Amino acid sequence: MVDTTKNTQIYSTWGRKMAKPVNPNVAGKVISKAKRPLLVVGSEILMDEKLVEKTISIAKKGIPVAATGHSITALMNKGIDAKYINVHSLATFLGDAKWGGLDGQGSYDTILFLGHKKYYLDQVLSGLKNFTDLKTLAIERHFMQNATLSFGNLRPEVHLDALDEFIDNI
Amino acid sequence: MSDIPNGLFSIDELENVQITIGKIVGAIEQKAKEEGVEVGPTPKPGISALRDWDYKLLSRYKPVYTPVCDQCCYCTFGKCDLTGNKEGACGINMEAHQARETLLRVITGAAAHSGHGRHILHHLIGLYGRDKPIDVGPSNLLAPNTQAVTGIRPETLGDLEEVMDYVEEQLTQLLATIHAGQEGAAIDFESKILHGGMLDHVGMEVSDIAQISCMGMPKSDPEAPLVEIGMGCIDSSKPVLVVIGHNVAGVTNIMDYIQDHGLEDKMELAGLCCTAIDMTRYQTDRGGKPHAKVIGTLAKELKMIRSGVPDVIVVDEQCVRADVLDEAKKLSIPVITTNEKIMYGLRNRSADRPQDIIDDLSSFKEPGALILDFDVLGQVAPELTLKMSKIRDEMGIKALPSDEDLKELSTKCVMCAACEMDCPDNLPIMEAMKAGVDGDFSKFEYLHDKCIACGRCDQACPKDIPILNMIEQASQKLIREEKGLMRAGRGQISDPEIREEGVNLVLGTTPGIIAMVGCSNYPDGTKDLYRVADEMLKRNYIVVISGCSAMDLGMYKDEDGETLYEKYPAKFLAGNLINVGSCVSNSHITGTAIKVAAIFAQRQVSGNYEEIADYITNRIGAVGVAWGAYSQKASSIASGCNRLGIPVVVGPHGSKYRRALIGKPYNEEDWKVYDARDGSEMPIPSSPEFLLTTAESIEELLPMLAKNCIRPSDNNMGRMIKLTHYMELSQKYLGHMPADWYKFVRTETDLPLAKREDLLKILEKDHGWEIDWKRKKILSGPSMKSDVSAQPTNVKRLCKGEC
Numbered sequence: 013m014v015d016t017t018k019n020t021q022i023y024s025t026w027g028r029k030m031a032k033p034v035n036p037n038v039a040g041k042v043i044s045k046a047k048r049p050l051l052v053v054g055s056e057i058l059m060d061e062k063l064v065e066k067t068i069s070i071a072k073k074g075i076p077v078a079a080t081g082h083s084i085t086a087l088m089n090k091g092i093d094a095k096y097i098n099v100h101s102l103a104t105f106l107g108d109a110k111w112g113g114l115d116g117q118g119s120y121d122t123i124l125f126l127g128h129k130k131y132y133l134d135q136v137l138s139g140l141k142n143f144t145d146l147k148t149l150a151i152e153r154h155f156m157q158n159a160t161l162s163f164g165n166l167r168p169e170v171h172l173d174a175l176d177e178f179i180d181n182i
Numbered sequence: 183m184s185d186i187p188n189g190l191f192s193i194d195e196l197e198n199v200q201i202t203i204g205k206i207v208g209a210i211e212q213k214a215k216e217e218g219v220e221v222g223p224t225p226k227p228g229i230s231a232l233r234d235w236d237y238k239l240l241s242r243y244k245p246v247y248t249p250v251c252d253q254c255c256y257c258t259f260g261k262c263d264l265t266g267n268k269e270g271a272c273g274i275n276m277e278a279h280q281a282r283e284t285l286l287r288v289i290t291g292a293a294a295h296s297g298h299g300r301h302i303l304h305h306l307i308g309l310y311g312r313d314k315p316i317d318v319g320p321s322n323l324l325a326p327n328t329q330a331v332t333g334i335r336p337e338t339l340g341d342l343e344e345v346m347d348y349v350e351e352q353l354t355q356l357l358a359t360i361h362a363g364q365e366g367a368a369i370d371f372e373s374k375i376l377h378g379g380m381l382d383h384v385g386m387e388v389s390d391i392a393q394i395s396c397m398g399m400p401k402s403d404p405e406a407p408l409v410e411i412g413m414g415c416i417d418s419s420k421p422v423l424v425v426i427g428h429n430v431a432g433v434t435n436i437m438d439y440i441q442d443h444g445l446e447d448k449m450e451l452a453g454l455c456c457t458a459i460d461m462t463r464y465q466t467d468r469g470g471k472p473h474a475k476v477i478g479t480l481a482k483e484l485k486m487i488r489s490g491v492p493d494v495i496v497v498d499e500q501c502v503r504a505d506v507l508d509e510a511k512k513l514s515i516p517v518i519t520t521n522e523k524i525m526y527g528l529r530n531r532s533a534d535r536p537q538d539i540i541d542d543l544s545s546f547k548e549p550g551a552l553i554l555d556f557d558v559l560g561q562v563a564p565e566l567t568l569k570m571s572k573i574r575d576e577m578g579i580k581a582l583p584s585d586e587d588l589k590e591l592s593t594k595c596v597m598c599a600a601c602e603m604d605c606p607d608n609l610p611i612m613e614a615m616k617a618g619v620d621g622d623f624s625k626f627e628y629l630h631d632k633c634i635a636c637g638r639c640d641q642a643c644p645k646d647i648p649i650l651n652m653i654e655q656a657s658q659k660l661i662r663e664e665k666g667l668m669r670a671g672r673g674q675i676s677d678p679e680i681r682e683e684g685v686n687l688v689l690g691t692t693p694g695i696i697a698m699v700g701c702s703n704y705p706d707g708t709k710d711l712y713r714v715a716d717e718m719l720k721r722n723y724i725v726v727i728s729g730c731s732a733m734d735l736g737m738y739k740d741e742d743g744e745t746l747y748e749k750y751p752a753k754f755l756a757g758n759l760i761n762v763g764s765c766v767s768n769s770h771i772t773g774t775a776i777k778v779a780a781i782f783a784q785r786q787v788s789g790n791y792e793e794i795a796d797y798i799t800n801r802i803g804a805v806g807v808a809w810g811a812y813s814q815k816a817s818s819i820a821s822g823c824n825r826l827g828i829p830v831v832v833g834p835h836g837s838k839y840r841r842a843l844i845g846k847p848y849n850e851e852d853w854k855v856y857d858a859r860d861g862s863e864m865p866i867p868s869s870p871e872f873l874l875t876t877a878e879s880i881e882e883l884l885p886m887l888a889k890n891c892i893r894p895s896d897n898n899m900g901r902m903i904k905l906t907h908y909m910e911l912s913q914k915y916l917g918h919m920p921a922d923w924y925k926f927v928r929t930e931t932d933l934p935l936a937k938r939e940d941l942l943k944i945l946e947k948d949h950g951w952e953i954d955w956k957r958k959k960i961l962s963g964p965s966m967k968s969d970v971s972a973q974p975t976n977v978k979r980l981c982k983g984e985c
């Protein structure tokens with residue numbers, strides 16, 4: 013079992029409300045229990061083919077994908093439900109009850125993040141933390157203190173193992 | 183109103199009494215009346231004067247806050263935790279505090295530009311007098327931002343003083359609102375942000391038109407000279423004088439001294455940041471050649487200093503690293519500060535004999551000097567450079583580690599990842615260290631362009647490994663090859679150019695203006711700028727560029743060995759690349775939009791900001807890009823664009839500005855305007871979708887640019903061209919047709935000709951539109967009508983019958 017809760021050193025935003033470090037098996041169960049989860053995938057997955065594979069595996073568990081940046085280029089024609097959207101716009105719409113979601117089926121309750129620049133996602137999560145009630149889960153290589161739950165800071169190879177365990181637990 | 187003019191007069195009966203009339207209430211209106219110019223409703227607007235306009239913008243483009251810190255530590259009530267939009271001890275909530283934080287940054291940026299403007303104006307009035315005419319090229323509208331905002335039509339340097347008085351007074355009022363116990367509503371902080379941004383463009387404009395008028399800079403010249411740029415263009419075998427900053431005032435004295443004493447071939451004069459750009463503009467308006475080279479942006483500052491190449495460093499103001507003196511001292515490089523904004527604790531030598539200063543600095547009695555007398559500076563800097571070059575050669579100063587050292591330093595790394603975690607871009611430094619142990623330094627070389635040379639890795643390393651120096655040493659071959667060309671800043675777009683191109687911009691047949699501005703905090707290296715500009719230029723957009731972006735763009739060449747400045751002409755026409763100049767020249771970009779409204783559309787400009795902004799919002803397809811924005815100035819520049827309805831995209835680091843302005847395309851009621859012909863409501867396309875937002879990568883950015891140049895006033899040809907680029911760029915960079923393309927279609931003639939039939943089929947099949955296939959016409963479906971005579975406006979009072 014991969015322990016993804018050890019290193020939670022913060023390198024950016026400061027505040028009192030911090031993410032709880034989470035292990036992959038627990039994170040997987042959180043997603044399984046979510047009524048309407050959304051996987052938000054950033055362009056950093058394109059840096060590593062293995063991250064693309066993990067993303068597709070997660071999506072194939074039936075989780076819709078918001079593909080931000082140009083990550084959509086790796087997710088088309090892969091038998092998954094992925095749609096492009098700008099992450100700053102997405103974070104704005106997520107907090108709006110009037111938004112119908114990417115598929116017109118209504119709002120989401122649990123948002124999962126993978127493949128983002130650390131500093132960029134940190135800001136996105138800051139907005140969600142402060143101005144919405146959404147549950148957010150960061151399964152990134154870095155500890156994202158503004159998420160509700162987050163993996164700690166991980167080495168790349170440990171991160172891939174953690175993602176495998178996460179997928180097995182969805 | 184009294185007929186007494188400004189100035190001095192005496193009263194005969196009162197001997198020895200002289201009364202000075204400074205400003206007269208109503209003087210702007212009186213002068214305008216005498217000149218036959220009508221003044222609009224808001225000359226010299228105060229904080230609340232344009233609030234209604236701001237509210238209109240903000241009702242569509244809602245502020246989106248992403249706090250960098252969840253606490254407020256402004257006063258001793260706190261720290262207060264505002265997480266979850268809680269209120270602090272003073273009653274302010276997170277939203278309002280974030281808006282306040284943004285306002286502080288915007289007015290800091292505006293103050294930097296305006297402080298620069300006041301300084302250079304004061305300096306130039308001292309040299310040329312208040313009556314020196316403003317001369318910026320073949321234009322009647324000399325100062326579009328100034329005139330639209332203040333109602334003043336400046337003709338001389340002296341006229342600009344009153345403009346600066348207004349800007350400074352308003353900035354003080356805005357600063358006052360930041361104090362605890364002042365404004366409490368986020369929406370009104372937002373209005374103040376837009377006010378601060380507007381003031382910034384006036385302050386910048388004053389700076390640049392003053393220096394263009396007096397310093398022989400290019401005057402709306404599309405043939406402005408090409409200038410050498412890059413670390414590789416510096417001949418380090420000669421004595422090297424490096425200038426850093428943004429205010430060229432004192433540097434011109436150095437340039438004059440070098441020329442007057444025949445030193446041009448005996449030493450290198452080079453600059454970093456916007457002073458460098460303005461050095462290359464100095465005395466070139468009559469065919470003169472540039473007398474300086476450009477090293478590059480802030481991202482080259484530490485690298486250049488640590489190379490040990492400079493023999494003397496002169497700094498003025500803005501974007502100068504706080505550790506220049508400490509870094510220079512390590513390599514025996516004297517530093518001269520020349521502006522009260524940066525003094526580094528150095529002794530003021532302004533009144534000393536130049537030779538005494540040279541003796542003290544060259545003997546290292548003192549590490550540097552503050553010299554505010556520019557005549558003294560003009561002599562000391564070059565002479566000291568010549569002397570220091572010999573001294574430093576004899577000292578055999580070793581700046582960077584050797585290749586042998588690189589391997590040894592790599593072995594010291596304990597792979598703790600502290601450097602990577604602290605690196606703003608989380609660059610893979612550990613991988614470079616691992617390879618370095620085996621003598622492979624190629625991975626350090628890979629980091630060179632991506633690294634912004636902030637030096638945080640050095641500070642983080644528990645083993646004190648000089649990581650930045652290792653990157654620089656491993657990249658010497660690349661650095662030697664860093665040689666490019668940049669077109670010197672040409673200043674304003676002239677009135678005749680606006681007359682020629684204005685119609686194409688408003689109808690959309692020139693697909694848009696892409697204004698690439700801002701700093702060097704790129705997410706993935708400098709080449710992204712080149713890729714964006716080249717793509718949009720090929721597609722016939724007008725690309726306007728300034729400051730750091732203008733420099734970095736000149737660093738790359740195509741397969742024929744040409745930079746974009748050589749490849750594309752520099753007129754204000756479709757498919758042209760225009761470098762307006764330095765940071766303060768950004769005012770010419772908004773000035774261009776104002777000129778289109780004033781000259782092409784004949785809108786009254788003086789003191790008529792709202793109407794001008796309304797015109798630009800609905801008709802001019804321009805998008806700003808600040809891909810590497812880092813500074814407070816970039817946020818104020820963007821806010822000034824935003825008040826005119828010009829959207830701006832910043833790179834991902836821009837998310838740390840903590841606030842964006844984003845529209846909701848799915849809220850149909852947000853996308854309606856009035857038709858000024860009869861005051862009826864008309865739907866408009868959801869473009870621009872935002873006034874300020876971020877993009878994650880340039881692949882995402884490129885289609886965003888095309889889409890957000892779409893405007894309600896596009897004619898069918900214009901909409902077809904814009905839609906074609908939006909679709910093509912989405913397909914090229916995101917691999918698919920954009921999901922919302924059909925929302926911009928009003929009639930079949932809006933559709934790209936080559937794909938019209940296929941697209942009509944999609945409209946029928948996927949969106950249920952009714953098509954007459956015999957005539958290939960759309961019968962029903964679009965939410966908007968195509969009506970080129972429509973007069974879209976957000977301002978009810980501008981509608982017929984409302985006034």
